[in-house]
C-alpha cells in the first residue's frame with residue numbers, strides 16, 4: 854500500500870452548455886485524498902463516510918471500498934489529525950506513516 858495523504862486545491866469545473874454530469878465545485882474547494890485500511894464491506898464504507906462527513910466544512914466524501922481510497926471535498930482541507938480521528942472513530946486505520 855502506498856501512503857496517500859495529499860491535498861490540493863480544486864479548481865471549479867463547469868460546462869458552458871447542456872447538462873453536465875461532471876460534479877461542480879465552487880472555486881476554492883479543496884480535495885483531500887487519503888487511504889483507509891481495514892474496510893471490508895459496505896458497512897465499513899458507510900461508517901467511514903459518516904464519520905468523515907461529520908468533520909466541519911466537509912461537503913462530500915467518496916469512499917472506494919476496493920482501494921481504500923477516500924476523497925474528501927471540503928471548504929478548506931481538513932486537518933490530517935481530524936481525518937485520522939474520524940477514521941479511527943469508525944474503527945479503521947489511516948494508511949501510511951503518522
Ligand SMILES: [Cu+2]
Pocket residue numbers: 892893894895896897898
Ligand atoms: Cu464492513
